[in-house]
Amino acid sequence: MSSANPGKSPTARRRGRRTPALVAVALGLSVTLVACSGSDPISVGDRPNAGHPPGTVVTQRSSVPLTSLPGYQAPAALGDGGFWRPMIGASGDITWRVYDQDSTVIDGYDPKREVAWGSGSEYTEIPGVLAWRGNNARSAPSYGTAQITDKKLEIAWTHDVGVVTADGYSFPGAGWTGQPLLVKWPEQTKKAMGLSAAQIADQNFVEVIYPVFDGHVYRLSLADGSTTKDPIDAGWGFKGTGSVDPRGYPLLYAGQGLNENGTETDGPWEYRIFDLIKNTQVASISGTDEVSHRKDPEGWGAFDSSALVDRHSDTLIEPGENGIIYKAKLNAEYDPDKGTVSVDPKLTKMTYRTPVSRQYGIESSAVAWKNLMWATDNDGNLICWDARTLEVVWAHALVDNTDSTPVLDDSTGRPYLYTGNTVGWRGDDRRNQVTNLRKVDGLTGEVMWEYDVPAYFDFHVKGGLLSTPLLGQGEASDLVIFNVGKTTAPSEGTMVALDRQTGQVVWQRNLEHYSWSSPVLIHGADGHEYGVFGDSAGLLHLFDPTTGRDYTSISLGANVEASVAAFDNMIVVASYDQKIFGVKVS
Numbered sequence: 103m104s105s106a107n108p109g110k111s112p113t114a115r116r117r118g119r120r121t122p123a124l125v126a127v128a129l130g131l132s133v134t135l136v137a138c139s140g141s142d143p144i145s146v147g148d149r150p151n152a153g154h155p156p157g158t159v160v161t162q163r164s165s166v167p168l169t170s171l172p173g174y175q176a177p178a179a180l181g182d183g184g185f186w187r188p189m190i191g192a193s194g195d196i197t198w199r200v201y202d203q204d205s206t207v208i209d210g211y212d213p214k215r216e217v218a219w220g221s222g223s224e225y226t227e228i229p230g231v232l233a234w235r236g237n238n239a240r241s242a243p244s245y246g247t248a249q250i251t252d253k254k255l256e257i258a259w260t261h262d263v264g265v266v267t268a269d270g271y272s273f274p275g276a277g278w279t280g281q282p283l284l285v286k287w288p289e290q291t292k293k294a295m296g297l298s299a300a301q302i303a304d305q306n307f308v309e310v311i312y313p314v315f316d317g318h319v320y321r322l323s324l325a326d327g328s329t330t331k332d333p334i335d336a337g338w339g340f341k342g343t344g345s346v347d348p349r350g351y352p353l354l355y356a357g358q359g360l361n362e363n364g365t366e367t368d369g370p371w372e373y374r375i376f377d378l379i380k381n382t383q384v385a386s387i388s389g390t391d392e393v394s395h396r397k398d399p400e401g402w403g404a405f406d407s408s409a410l411v412d413r414h415s416d417t418l419i420e421p422g423e424n425g426i427i428y429k430a431k432l433n434a435e436y437d438p439d440k441g442t443v444s445v446d447p448k449l450t451k452m453t454y455r456t457p458v459s460r461q462y463g464i465e466s467s468a469v470a471w472k473n474l475m476w477a478t479d480n481d482g483n484l485i486c487w488d489a490r491t492l493e494v495v496w497a498h499a500l501v502d503n504t505d506s507t508p509v510l511d512d513s514t515g516r517p518y519l520y521t522g523n524t525v526g527w528r529g530d531d532r533r534n535q536v537t538n539l540r541k542v543d544g545l546t547g548e549v550m551w552e553y554d555v556p557a558y559f560d561f562h563v564k565g566g567l568l569s570t571p572l573l574g575q576g577e578a579s580d581l582v583i584f585n586v587g588k589t590t591a592p593s594e595g596t597m598v599a600l601d602r603q604t605g606q607v608v609w610q611r612n613l614e615h616y617s618w619s620s621p622v623l624i625h626g627a628d629g630h631e632y633g634v635f636g637d638s639a640g641l642l643h644l645f646d647p648t649t650g651r652d653y654t655s656i657s658l659g660a661n662v663e664a665s666v667a668a669f670d671n672m673i674v675v676a677s678y679d680q681k682i683f684g685v686k687v688s
Contacts, residue, residue, distance in 0.1 A: 142611050142612055142613055142614055142652075143611070143612050144609055144610065144611045144612075144649070144650045144651065145607070145609065145610045145611075146608075146609050146610075146649075147606060147607040147608055147609065147610070148606060148608070149580070149601070149608045150601060150603075150604065150606065151580040151601055151602070151603055151604075152580055153580075154580060155513065155579035155580065156511065156513045156514050156579070156580070156602055156603060157513040157514035157515065158513060159512065159513055159514060159515035160220070160221045160223070160224075161220045161221040161471060161472065161512050161515070162220050163218050163219060163220035163224065163414065163472070164216075164218060164220075164472060165216050165218050165472055165473040165490065166472045166473060166474065168488060168493070168495060171495065171545050171546070172545055172546050173546060174495070175187070177493060177494070180197060182207070183199055183200075183207035183208065183209040184197050184198065184199045184207075185197065185198055185199075185493070185494070186198075187494065187496070187497075189456060189457065189458075189497055189498070189499055190496060190497065190498040190499065190547045191498050191499040191500065191501075192456070192457055192458050192499035193457065194456070194457030194458075195456075195457070196454055196455070196456045196483075196485075196494055196497040197454065197455050198452055198453065198454040198455075198492075198493075198494050199393075199452070199453055199454075200450060200451070200452050200491075200492050201393050201450070201451040201452075201453070202449070202450060202451075203448060203449040203450070203451075205391070205392050205393050205451070208450070211450070211491055211492060212491055213490060213491070215415050215417075215431075215490070216414075216415060216473070216490060217412050217415045217417045217419075217429075217473060217489040217490045218412065218414075218415075218470075218472050218473045218489065218490075219238040219410070219412060219470045219471065219472065220472075221239065221512060222236070222237030222238055222239030222240075222241050222242055222510075223237070223242075225237035225238050225242075225348055226348040226350075226413075227348060227349050227350050227413065228285065228286060228287065228288065228348075228350040229245055229246070229285075229286040230245055230283070230284045230285040230286050230308065230346075230669065231243060231244065231245050231281075231282075231283060231284045231285075231667040231668075231669065232283055232285060232345060232346040232347075232348055233283070233343070233344075233345040233346070233348070233408050233409070233410065233467075234279060234281055234342070234343040234345070234407075234408030234467045234507065234570075235281075235408075235467075235507065235509070235570055235620070236667075238410050238469060238470040238471070238510075239469060239470075239471070239509065239510040239511075239512065239573075240467065240469050240507050240508070240509050240510065240570055241509055241510065241511075241573045243281065243620065243622045243623075243665065243666070243667055243668070244622050244623060244624050244625065244667065244668035244669070245284065245668070245669050245670075246625070246668075246669055246670040247625050247626070247627050247670060248624050248625065248626055248627065248632070248668075248670055248671040248687055249626075249627050249670075249671060249688075250624075250626045250627070250628060250630075250632060250671075250687055250688065251628075251688065252688045253632075253644060253653035253654060253688075254644075254653075254654055254687070254688050255642060255644050255654055255655070255656040255673075255685055255686070255687055255688075256656070256685065256686050256688065257656065257658075257683055257684070257685055257686075258326075258327070258672070258684045258685060258686045259326055259327030259683075259684040260327065260681045260682065260683055260684070261320065261322055261327045261329075261681065261682040262680060262681055263275055263276070263314050263315075263316055263318070263320065263676060263680055263681065263682055264314075264315070264316030264317075264318070264680065265315065265316060265680055266315055266316055266317065266339050266360065266362070266363050266364065267362070267363075267364050268339065268360045268361075268362035268363065269360075269362065273315040273339060273341075273360065274315065274660070274678045274679070274680045275314065275315060275660070275664070275676045275677050275678045275679060275680050275681065275682075276312070276314040276315060276663070276664040276675070276676035276677075276682075277315060277341050277359075277663045277664060278341060278342075278406075278505075278568060278618050278663050278664065279341075279342050279343045279406065279408070279467075279507075279570075279620070279664065279665055280314065280340075280341065280342070280343065280663065280664025280665065280675075280676065281343040281408075281620075281664060281665045281666070281667050281675075282310050282311065282312040282666075282667050282674045282675065282676070282682070283310070283311040283312070283343075283344055283345070283346050283354075283667065284308055284309070284310060284311075284324060284667050284668075284669045284674065285308065285309050285311060285346050286306075286307070286308045286309075286669075287307070287309060287350070287352075288350060288438075289302060289305075290438035290439070291350060291352055291438055292307070293438075293441070294352065294379050294438050294441040294442075294443075295331065295352055295378055295379050296331070296379070297309075297330055297331070298330075301323070301330065306325075307323070307324075307325070308323075308324035308325070308669050308672075309321060309322070309323065309324065309330055310322040310323070310324050310327075310674050310682070310684075311344065311346060311354060311378075312674075312676065312682060313336070313340035313343075313344045313354075313356045314339075314340060314676055314682075315339045315340065315341070315360070316339060317335065317336050317337050317338050317339045317340070317360075317363060318333040318334060318335055318336065319333060319334040319336060319340075319344075319354065319356065319376065320333045320682060321333065321334075321378075321381075322682065322684075324669060324672050324674065324684065325672075326684075327682070327684050331378075331381055332381060334376055334381055334382065334383070336356075336358070336374060336376075336383065337363070337369065338358050338360055338361055338362075338363060338369045338370075338372075339358070339359055339360035339363065340356055340357070340358065340359050340360075341359025341360065341404070341406055342356075342357050342359055342405065342406035342407060342408060342465075342467075343408040343467075343665075344356035344357075344408065345408050345409045345410070345411065347411055347413075347434065348411050348413050349411075349413045349434075349436070351434055351436040351443055352377065352378035352379050352436070352443050353375060353376065353377065353378065353434060353436075353443060353445060354375070354376040354378055355373070355374070355375055355376075355409045355411075355418065355420070356373075356374050356376065357373045357374070357404070357405025357406060357407060357408075357409075357420070357422075358371060358372050358373070358374060358389070358404060358405060359404050359405070359406055360404070361403075361404075370388070370390070371388065371389030371390050371402075371403025371404060371405075371424075372386040372387065372388060372389060372405075373386060373387040373389065373405045373409075373420055373422070373428070374386050375445055375447070377443055377444075377445075378443075379441060379442065379443055384444070384445060385445050385446070385447055387405075387420070387422075387428055387430070387447070387449065388403070389402075389403020389404060389405060389422055389423070389424050390403045390424075391403065391422075391424055391426055391451070393426065393451060393453050394422075394424035394425055394426055394453070394462070395425050395453060395455060395459075395462040396423070396424045396425050396461070396462045396463055397460065397461060397462060398460065398461040402423055402424060402463065403422065403423065403424045404422075404423040405420065405422050405423060406423060406465040406467075406505075407420055407421045407422070407464060407465065407466065407467040407468065407477070408467045409467075410467075410468055410470055410475075411432070412489070415431075416431060416432050416433065416434055417429065417430065417431055417432065417489075418430040418432055418447070419468055419470070419475060419489060420468075421464035421466070421467070421468055421477050422463075422464060423463040423464060423465055423480075424462070424463065425453060425454075425461075425462030425463050425464065425479070426451050426452065426453050427451070427452045427453075427464070427468075427477070427487065427492065428449060428450075428451055429449070429450040429451070429452070429489075429492060430447040430448065430449050430450075431447065431448045431450075432445050432446075432447050433445065433446040433447065433448065450492065452487065452492040452494075454485065454494060454497070456481065456483055456497060456499065458481055458482065458483065458499045459479075459481040459483065460481060461480040461481055462479070462480070462481070463479060463480040464477050464478070464479045464480070465479075465480065465505040466478045466479070466504065466505055466506060466507040466508070467507040469507065469508050469509070469510045469519065470489065470510075471510055471512055471517040471544060473488055473489045473490055474486055474487075474488065474489070474495065474517065474544065474545075475487055475488075475489050476508060476510075476519055476544060477507075477508075478500070478504035478505070478506065478507075478508065478521060478523075479504065480503050480504075480505070481499075481503070482499055482500050482501050482502045482503055482504055482523060483497055483498070483499055483500070483504075484497070484498045484500050484504070484508075484519070484521060484542060484547065485497045485498075486544065486547065496546065496547040497547070498542070498547040498549075500521070500523060500538065500540065500549075501523060501528065501538060502523040502524060502525060502526065502527055502528055502538075502566075503523060503524050503526060503527060503564070504521065504522070504523040504524070504567075505524060505564075505568055506521060506522055506523075506524075506567045506568055506569060506570055506571070507570045508520060508521040508542075508570070508571070509570055509571045509572070509573045509582070510544065511573055511582075511602065516543075516544070516545065517543075517544030517545065518541055518542065518543060518544055518550065519541070519542045519544050520539075520540070520541055520542075520571040520573070520582045520584075520602075521539075521540055521542060521567075521571070522537055522538060522539040522540065522566070522567035522571070522584055522586070523537060523538055523566055523567060524537065524557075524564040524565065524566030524567060524568065525537055525557045525558070525559050525564070525565050525566045526559045526560075526561070526564055526565070526566075534556075535556070535557055535558070535559055535565070535566075536554040536555060536556050536557065537554065537555045537556075537557045537565070537566035537567050537586050537589075538552055538553075538554055539552065539553045539554070539555065539567065539571075539584050539586075539598070539600065539605075540552045540553075541582075541602070541605060550605075551604065551605030552605065553598070553600055553605050553607070555584075555586050555589055555596055555598065556589060556590075557586060557587070557588050557589050558588040558589070558591075558592045560588060560592060563587075563588070564587075564588075565586075565587055565588030565589070565592075565616075566586060566587065566588070567584060567585070567586050567587075568587060568618040569584075569585040569587075569617065569618055569619060569620035569621065569635075569665070570620040570665075571583065571584050572584075572585075572620065572621040572622065572623060572633070572647070573602075574599075574602070574623070574631070574647060575623055575625070575631060576623075576625065576629070576630070576631045577629075577630060577631055577648055578599075578623070578631050578647040578648050580601060580602055580603070580608075581599045581600065581601065581602060581608055581647065581648070582599070582600055582602050583597065583598070583599045583600075583621055583633070583647060584597070584598050584600070585597050585617050585618075585619070585620065585621055585635060586598065587616035587617060587618055587638075588616050589612075589616070590612055593614075593615065593616060593638075594612060594613055594614060594615070594616055595612075595613035595615065595616030595617050595637070596610060596611065596612060596613060597610070597611045597613055597617075597621070597635075597650060598610040598611070599647070599650060609649055609650040610650070611650040613637060614639070615637040615638045615639035615641065616637070616638050617635060617636065617637040617638060617662075618638075618663050619635045619636035619637065619662050619663065619664065619665050619666070619675075620635070620665040621633050621634065621635040621647075622634045622635065622665070622666050622667070622668055622673075623647060624668050624673075624687060631647050631648075632644060632645075632646070632647070632653075632687065633645045633646065633647040634666055634668065634673060634687075635665075635666070636658065636662025636663075636664070636665075636666065636675060636677070637661075637662060638661045638662075638663070639661070640657050640658050640659050640660045640661055640662055640677055640678070640679065641655045641656070641657055641658070641662070642655060642656050642657075642658050642662060642666070642673070642675070642683075642685060643655045644687060656685065658675070658677040658679060658681075658683050658685075659677055659678075659679030659681065660677050660678035660679040661677060661678040662675060662677045662678075663677075663678065664676055664677070668687075671686055671687050671688065672684055672685070672686055672687075673685040673686075673687060
């Protein structure tokens with residue numbers, strides 16, 4: 103992980119060694135301490151909106167005119183192809199420019215092709231988890247329904263993976279965000295990819311596609327962990343999560359997170375596109391880009407973000423750790439009868455500057471609603487832009503480095519974002535810090551509520567929110583769950599469920615072992631929701647999202663920094679034990 107840069111926190115609450123329960127008391131919440139099935143204490147508050155989901159609106163794919171947004175004003179021109187508008191939450195302006203593929207400024211970029219998304223449920227044409235958290239809202243890291251009676255976890259299979267050394271550290275297994283992709287391919291595509299006759303005939307066959315630290319993309323059967331095709335050797339390691347084309351095209355998009363591999367150093371930074379028929383890389387985007395403003399470290403060109411693809415306009419959007427937002431017209435073509443797929447990306451690029459930016463880098467993945475997109479950056483900015491024109495609609499300085507991908511809630515017909523930051527660049531001594539968990543109006547950038555959790559600074563393993571919030575569904579649809587690292591002690595963490603409407607604490611659990619793993623909901627055939635997350639001690643937890651209590655846990659050998667994906671009763675994730683695990687929930 104790269105580090106953030108100094109920022110200011112005029113509203114941050116200072117703390118001593120207070121427990122999360124005491125923080126809740128300080129915020130005027132009623133608290134009862136209860137025992138968990140393990141050793142983690144849980145504090146319980148009120149649940150004012152239980153049984154009352156926020157809404158059920160389904161967003162249709164279309165563009166919203168920017169002039170219709172509340173308080174919208176056209177940006178001012180700088181005169182050299184750039185534009186500016188005032189920041190929210192900081193004095194000064196955000197400025198931006200749009201470039202073509204040859205890094206030439208485009209003055210007045212105004213393409214005709216619409217780029218837009220609907221609700222997350224409409225993201226893909228085929229079943230599965232095809233991107234980080236499954237869709238453009240980043241709200242669906244699981245697919246299907248699980249038959250759960252015993253509330254138990256069992257390791258069904260394992261597959262060995264490697265380790266690399268980079269920056270003086272060992273990187274085993276899979277890291278942050280490190281979520282596998284789970285794809286239920288159509289029969290024609292399975293034939294085109296040359297899968298086995300049994301896999302082609304099996305209507306329930308699901309493939310695991312998993313880029314990991316050791317620089318390989320592993321392809322496995324979800325059912326038993328067997329190899330479906332030889333692993334793709336990309337040469338350099340992956341830290342983030344890939345994306346499979348949501349049209350069901352056999353194309354994988356995956357960003358490189360490391361450019362060292364033992365004694366091999368200074369590898370090229372690339373965002374990579376793989377042909378899953380030929381099992382080879384066929385295109386790339388260079389992270390070493392002359393228009394980048396990246397300063398810390400200069401020339402850093404990693405890609406941790408998981409790209410979104412608008413399947414209707416054949417457009418990919420990928421933010422980079424070099425601070426550039428890339429838009430690619432893919433020109434993708436797939437002929438399942440001939441068994442061929444091709445791609446020829448044509449790039450447009452947007453860069454920006456803000457008065458609080460020093461590092462310039464985006465590690466979060468973008469979220470999207472209609473033509474609006476949002477991402478957070480290393481300098482604490484939450485930025486909204488138009489997917490068609492790449493115009494910055496608003497930018498809000500939210501204090502500190504933010505790597506966590508927001509989750510989007512459009513259930514009321516209006517987009518809201520749940521987000522939170524890490525700690526480390528506020529104050530000269532970097533002590534007495536808090537992680538700010540927030541709900542933000544996606545149209546205006548206004549903070550609707552904020553809840554603060556004390557966290558510890560650590561340069562190498564940052565305290566605060568690294569995981570993506572979990573948007574509750576079903577019986578937990580009134581909740582949003584945050585998993586915050588290094589809180590009550592440097593080795594501990596806090597998981598907190600907040601009321602989506604008010605930000606009020608419903609339950610808060612002190613974790614014995616901190617976690618960067620994003621919690622996941624599995625939908626039970628019994629009508630209940632089941633939560634899953636991994637922790638730094640290597641435990642995979644199955645818990646009740648309405649109470650925070652564990653049903654059970656199982657060891658995966660070492661740190662589960664990566665986040666799980668689930669399909670029906672099967673969970674997949676890799677740990678630092680250098681294994682990919684297929685875990686059955688029963």
